[in-house]
Amino acid sequence: MFELRLVQGSLLKKVLESIKDLVNDANFDCSSTGFSLQAMDSSHVALVALLLRSEGFEHYRCDRNLTMGMNLANMAKMLKCAGNDDIITIKADDGTDTVTFMFESPSQDKISDFEMKLMDIDSEHLGIPEAEYEAIIRMPSAEFARICRDLSSIGDTVVISVTKEGVRFSARGDIGAANIVCRQNATVDKPEDATIIEMQEPVTLTFALRYMNSFTKATPLAEQVTISMSSDLPVVVEYKVAGMGYIRYYLAPKIEEEEEEVAAHAQTKPRAETKLKVETKPKVEPELMEVAEDEKESKPPAESKPKEEPQLLECHKLDEESKPLVDGKPKVENKLGASTNGEIEIMDIEQ
Amino acid sequence: MFELRLVQGSLLKKVLESIKDLVNDANFDCSSTGFSLQAMDSSHVALVALLLRSEGFEHYRCDRNLTMGMNLANMAKMLKCAGNDDIITIKADDGTDTVTFMFESPSQDKISDFEMKLMDIDSEHLGIPEAEYEAIIRMPSAEFARICRDLSSIGDTVVISVTKEGVRFSARGDIGAANIVCRQNATVDKPEDATIIEMQEPVTLTFALRYMNSFTKATPLAEQVTISMSSDLPVVVEYKVAGMGYIRYYLAPKIEEEEEEVAAHAQTKPRAETKLKVETKPKVEPELMEVAEDEKESKPPAESKPKEEPQLLECHKLDEESKPLVDGKPKVENKLGASTNGEIEIMDIEQ
DNA sequence: CATCGAATGG
DNA sequence: CCATTCGATG
Numbered sequence: 001m002f003e004l005r006l007v008q009g010s011l012l013k014k015v016l017e018s019i020k021d022l023v024n025d026a027n028f029d030c031s032s033t034g035f036s037l038q039a040m041d042s043s044h045v046a047l048v049a050l051l052l053r054s055e056g057f058e059h060y061r062c063d064r065n066l067t068m069g070m071n072l073a074n075m076a077k078m079l080k081c082a083g084n085d086d087i088i089t090i091k092a093d094d095g096t097d098t099v100t101f102m103f104e105s106p107s108q109d110k111i112s113d114f115e116m117k118l119m120d121i122d123s124e125h126l127g128i129p130e131a132e133y134e135a136i137i138r139m140p141s142a143e144f145a146r147i148c149r150d151l152s153s154i155g156d157t158v159v160i161s162v163t164k165e166g167v168r169f170s171a172r173g174d175i176g177a178a179n180i181v182c183r184q185n186a187t188v189d190k191p192e193d194a195t196i197i198e199m200q201e202p203v204t205l206t207f208a209l210r211y212m213n214s215f216t217k218a219t220p221l222a223e224q225v226t227i228s229m230s231s232d233l234p235v236v237v238e239y240k241v242a243g244m245g246y247i248r249y250y251l252a253p254k255i256e257e258e259e260e261e262v263a264a265h266a267q268t269k270p271r272a273e274t275k276l277k278v279e280t281k282p283k284v285e286p287e288l289m290e291v292a293e294d295e296k297e298s299k300p301p302a303e304s305k306p307k308e309e310p311q312l313l314e315c316h317k318l319d320e321e322s323k324p325l326v327d328g329k330p331k332v333e334n335k336l337g338a339s340t341n342g343e344i345e346i347m348d349i350e351q
Numbered sequence: 352m353f354e355l356r357l358v359q360g361s362l363l364k365k366v367l368e369s370i371k372d373l374v375n376d377a378n379f380d381c382s383s384t385g386f387s388l389q390a391m392d393s394s395h396v397a398l399v400a401l402l403l404r405s406e407g408f409e410h411y412r413c414d415r416n417l418t419m420g421m422n423l424a425n426m427a428k429m430l431k432c433a434g435n436d437d438i439i440t441i442k443a444d445d446g447t448d449t450v451t452f453m454f455e456s457p458s459q460d461k462i463s464d465f466e467m468k469l470m471d472i473d474s475e476h477l478g479i480p481e482a483e484y485e486a487i488i489r490m491p492s493a494e495f496a497r498i499c500r501d502l503s504s505i506g507d508t509v510v511i512s513v514t515k516e517g518v519r520f521s522a523r524g525d526i527g528a529a530n531i532v533c534r535q536n537a538t539v540d541k542p543e544d545a546t547i548i549e550m551q552e553p554v555t556l557t558f559a560l561r562y563m564n565s566f567t568k569a570t571p572l573a574e575q576v577t578i579s580m581s582s583d584l585p586v587v588v589e590y591k592v593a594g595m596g597y598i599r600y601y602l603a604p605k606i607e608e609e610e611e612e613v614a615a616h617a618q619t620k621p622r623a624e625t626k627l628k629v630e631t632k633p634k635v636e637p638e639l640m641e642v643a644e645d646e647k648e649s650k651p652p653a654e655s656k657p658k659e660e661p662q663l664l665e666c667h668k669l670d671e672e673s674k675p676l677v678d679g680k681p682k683v684e685n686k687l688g689a690s691t692n693g694e695i696e697i698m699d700i701e702q
Numbered sequence: 703c704a705t706c707g708a709a710t711g712g
Numbered sequence: 713c714c715a716t717t718c719g720a721t722g
Contacts, residue, residue, distance in 0.1 A: 142715080143461070150432035154465070175425040176449070176467040178432065185460045195460065220716090361713095435713060 002030050002066050002092040005059035009079075009088035009103065011221070011241060016076040018218035018239070018247055019048050022211075023072055027123045030092075031065045034245065038126045046211045047234070047250040049128055056244030059089075068092060068099055069121035075101075078114040092118075128250070133228035133236070134201040135162035139182060140193055141225040141239065145216035147180050152209045154178045157254065161204040162229065167197060171209065192223040203229045205253040212237070215249040353381050353417050353443040356410035360430075360439035360454065362572070362592060367427040369569035369590070369598055370399050373562075374423055378474045381443075382416045385596065389477045397562045398585070398601040400479055407595025410440075419443060419450055420472035426452075429465040443469075479601070484579035484587070485552040486513035490533060491544055492576040492590060496567035498531050503560045505529045508605065512555040513580065518548060522560065543574040554580045556604040563588070566600040 006012055019026075019037070026039035034053040040046065054060040082088055082103040089102040103112040147169050151158050155173035162168075166183040186196045218239040219225075228236040234250040241247065357363055370377075370388070377390035377399075385404040391397065405411040433439055433454040440453040454463040498520050502509050506524035513519075517534040535548045569590040570576075579587040585601040592598065 150463075153428045153432065175422070175428065176465060178429070178463065178465045180461065180463040183460045183462075185458070 001061065001063050001094055002068075003059065003061045003089065004035060004054075004057045005087065005089045006056075007058050007087050009082050009086045010084040011244065012088050013076075013079045013082060013084070014218075014221050015050065015052070015241065015247065016072060016079050018221060019050065020072040020076040021217055022046060022048055022214050022249075025069060025071050025119055025121050027121050028068045028070060029065070030062050030068065032060075032062045034060075035090075036245075038128065040124060040126065041211070041214075045208070045252065046214070047126065047128070049246075049248045049250070051245035052241060053245045056241075058087075064094075066092065067123065069119040069123075070099070070116065071119060074116060078116060081112060081114060129233075131230055131233050132200075133233075134199070134230045135203040135228070136198045137162060137167050137195070137227040137229075138197075138224055139167075139195040139227070141216070141219045141222055143182070143195075144225050144227070145219045147182075148209055148212040148216055151178055151180070152213055156209055157206055158209050158212060159204060159206045160227070160229065160235075161202070162197060162199055163202050164197070164199060166195075194224075201231075203231055205229055205231070205235060207235060207251055207253055211249075211251050215251075218247050218249075221247065352412065352414050352445055353419075354410065354412045354440065355386060355405075355408045356438065356440045357407075358409050358438050360433050360437045361435040362595065363439050364427075364430045364433060364435070365569075365571050366401065366403070366592060366598065367423060367430050369572060370401065371423040371427040372568055373397060373399055373565050373600075376420060376422050376470055376472050378472050379419045379421060380416070381413050381419065383413050385411075386441075387596075389479065391475065391477065392562070392565075396559070396603065397565070398477060398479070400477075400597075400599045400601070402596035403592060404596045407592070409438075414445070417443065418474065420470035420474075421450070421467065422470060425467060429467060432463060432465060480584075482581055482584050483551075484584070485550065485581045486554045486579070487549045488513060488518050488546070488578040488580075489548075489575055490518075490546040490578070492567070492570045492573055494533070494546075495576045495578070496570045498533075499560055499563040499567055502529055502531070503564055507560055508557055509560050509563060510555060510557045511578070511580065511586075512553070513548060513550055514553050515548075515550060517546075545575075552582075554582055556580055556582070556586060557606075558586060558602055558604055562600075562602050566602075569598050569600075572598065 019039075022041040023039045024042055026037050029036045029038075032054060034051055034056070036052065037048070037050040039048055041048070054062070078101050079088070082101070083105060085106045086103040087106075089100075089104070091100045091102065092098070097118045098115050099118055101114045101116065103110075103114075105111070148158065151169060151171035154176065155171035155178075157171060159170040160167060161170070166181055169180045169182075171178050182195050184195055184197045186194050215237045221241055222239040224240075226236075226238040228238070232253065234252045237249040237251070239247050370390075373392040374390045375393050377388050380387045380389075383405060385402055385407070387403065388399070388401040390399050392399070405413070429452050430439070433452070434456060436457045437454040438457075440451075440455075442451045442453065443449070448469045449466050450469055452465040452467070454461075454465075456462070499509065502520060502522035505527065506522035506529075508522060510521040511518060512521070517532055520531045520533075522529050533546050535546055537545050537547045566588045572592055573590040575591070577587075577589040579589070583604065585603045588600040588602070590598045
C-alpha cells in the first residue's frame with residue numbers, strides 16, 4: 001500500500017504544471033525514500049527529474065516500492081480540481097491498477113476523490129550522470145523566464161556565456177540579434193533577488209529556447225533557479241520544491257560551430273537539433289535517488305556529497321527482495337556520477 | 352551618429368503598441384528637433400503622425416538628419432523585451448544599416464541590447480494640412496475607447512455629431528441602433544475626467560469604427576484624447592505623449608448620405624470605403640514639425656499659433672544645407688495648413 | 703489545441 | 713509595476 005498526504009497541495013499542482021507540457025506519460029517511482037520521476041520529453045531531447053522526499057509529506061507510507069505509470073495531462077487535469085489550499089492525499093492499494101487523489105478543503109467541508117487508471121509504460125529507466133559543473137548560475141527564476149521568453153521572439157536558440165563578470169544570453173534571428181547581460185549582484189539583502197555566479201572556467205553553450213521555455217513553467221515553484229553548465233554536458237536547470245526536493249531539467253547543448261558560422265547559419269537554414277541521448281537502463285541497475293540535506297544547504301548535483309553508506313533502491317518496479325531500510329528513513333547517496341550504465345551522451349544528429 | 356536616451360522607456364513601448372497595428376513599415380525621421388514619423392496605414396485610409404521632441408529625452412544627439420526605415424512589428428517585438436522601468440537607448444551609427452536598442456534595468460544589473468536591420472522604405476512623404484477645426488472635443492481617452500468598442504458591436508460605422516450640448520456617437524446595424532451622448536462637463540475638478548467641447552459650428556461626420564478602434568490603442572499613453580473635426584476634413588484624433596509630443600491619427604470621413612439612406616444602405620450592402628488621399632511629396636517640400644509649448648498648454652493643430660519665425664527643417668533626408676537652428680532648440684512652427692503640397696484630399700472611391 | 707493579448711489581482 | 717488568469721483568435 002502506498003499513501004502520501006501533502007497539506008500544501010498547491011505544490012503538487014505546480015509540479016504537474018511544470019512537467020506535463022514536456023512529458024506525456026511517465027512512471028512515478030514510489031519508495032520509502034520518496035516520490036520521484038525521471039522521464040525524457042517526448043522528442044527525447046530533454047530530461048526531467050523530479051524528487052519529492054518522503055520527509056516533505058505530512059504523512060508518507062510506502063510498504064513496497066512501486067511504479068505508477070500515469071498520463072501526466074490527465075493527472076494534471078485532476079489536480080486542477082483541487083483548490084490551492086486543499087490537502088492532497090494520493091493513495092494506491094496493492095493489486096489495483098488505479099490511483100486515487102483525495103482533496104480536502106481547508107475547512108473540511110468539501111472532500112473530493114478522483115480515481116485515475118494507471119498505465120503500463122515502457123520505462124526507459126534513465127541514469128543521470130553527475131558532473132562537476134564549470135559554472136553554476138543562481139538567479140531569480142522570474143528573470144530567467146523573462147529572458148528566455150524575450151529571446152524567443154528573436155530566435156530559436158540561446159547562447160549562454162558565463163564569465164566572471166556575469167552571464168550573457170544571446171540570440172539572433174531574421175529580425176536582428178539580442179544580447180542580455182546579467183551582472184552578479186550577490187550583495188542584495190533580498191536573497192531571492194540575488195544573482196550569483198560560481199565559475200571555475202568560462203563556459204559558452206548553445207540551447208534550443210523552446211525547451212528552456214518549457215522548463216520555465218516551473219517558475220512558480222521557486223523564486224530562484226540554478227543553471228549548471230559544463231562544456232559539452234547537458235545543462236541542468238533546477239528548481240527547488242520547498243522543503244521537499246526539486247525538479248531538474250536536463251538539456252543537451254547544440255553542437256557549437258564557429259561563432260561566425262552560427263550567425264550565418266541562423267539566417268539561412270534551421271539548425272540541426274541535438275538530441276540528449278540517454279541509454280535506457282533495462283531494469284538491471286537499480287535506480288538511485290539523492291537524499292539531500294536541508295533545502296537551504298543542498299547544492300546542485302555537482303556539489304552533492306556522499307554522506308552515508310549508499311542505500312540502493314530499486315524504484316523501477318516492485319521488488320520483493322528490495323534491501324532493508326535504515327530505520328525507516330533510508331539515506332540514499334546520489335550515485336549518479338558513478339553509474340556505468342545509463343549515461344547521458346551527447347549525440348549530434350543529422351550532421 | 353544618432354543617439355537618444357529615454358528614462359521612461361515604457362513611453363516608447365506604448366508608442367509602438369499604438370501604431371504597429373496600423374502601419375507595417377515606416378520611416379522614422381531623426382533630426383535635431385526630434386524623433387518623428389508620418390505614415391499612412393496599409394490600406395491608405397488613415398494616417399499616423401508621431402512626434403517625440405528632442406527636449407523630451409534625457410539625452411538626444413543627432414549629428415545629421417537621418418531616416419530610419421523600420422518594420423514596426425519587429426521594432427515593437429524588441430521593445431517588448433524592455434522592462435517597463437527600463438531606460439531605453441536607441442543608437443544608429445553612420446554608415447550602418449542597423450539600429451540598436453539598449454535596455455538598462457533600473458538596478459543596472461541587467462543590460463540588453465537588440466540590433467535590428469533597417470529597411471529601405473519608399474517614403475511617401477506626407478504633407479499634413481492644418482485646418483481650422485469647427486469642433487474640438489476633449490475627453491477622457493478611456494471613455495472614448497469604450498464608446499468606440501461598444502459601438503463596434505452594433506455597427507461598422509460611427510456618426511459623430513457635435514452640438515453645443517455635447518457630442519453624440521451613433522451606430523446602427525443588423526441588431527439595432529445605438530446613441531451615446533456625452534455632455535460637456537468641464538466643471539469637474541479632476542481635469543483628466545473633463546469633457547470639453549469647443550465648437551464654432553455644429554459638425555456631423557461619419558467614420559469607420561475599425562480605424563477608430565485602432566486609434567484607441569494609444570489610450571494608455573494619455574488620459575485625455577482630442578478629437579478635431581470639420582466638415583469634409585479628416586478627423587484628427589490626438590494623444591499627447593507626456594512631456595514629449597504626440598501621436599495624431601487622421602481619418603477621412605465617409606461621405607454622408609441622407610440619414611435614412613445610410614440606415615437602409617448599411618443593411619443591404621457594405622458601404623464603400625472612403626480613402627484618405629495624401630499626395631506623396633517627392634522630397635521636394637521640406638517636412639515640417641511643430642514644436643509646441645509646454646504640454647499642458649499646447650493645443651491641437653487647429654489652434655496652434657505662430658510663435659516665432661518659422662524654421663524649416665528637412666527631415667526627410669540628410670540635408671547639408673539645413674537652416675541654422677535657433678540657439679540649439681529650434682522652434683518650428685506648424686506650417687501644415689499653409690502647405691501647398693501634400694494636402695489631404697477626400698476622395699470618394701467607388702461611388 | 704495552442705498561442706497571443708487583455709484584464710485583473712498582489 | 714509584475715504576475716497570473718481568462719478570453720479571444722488562428
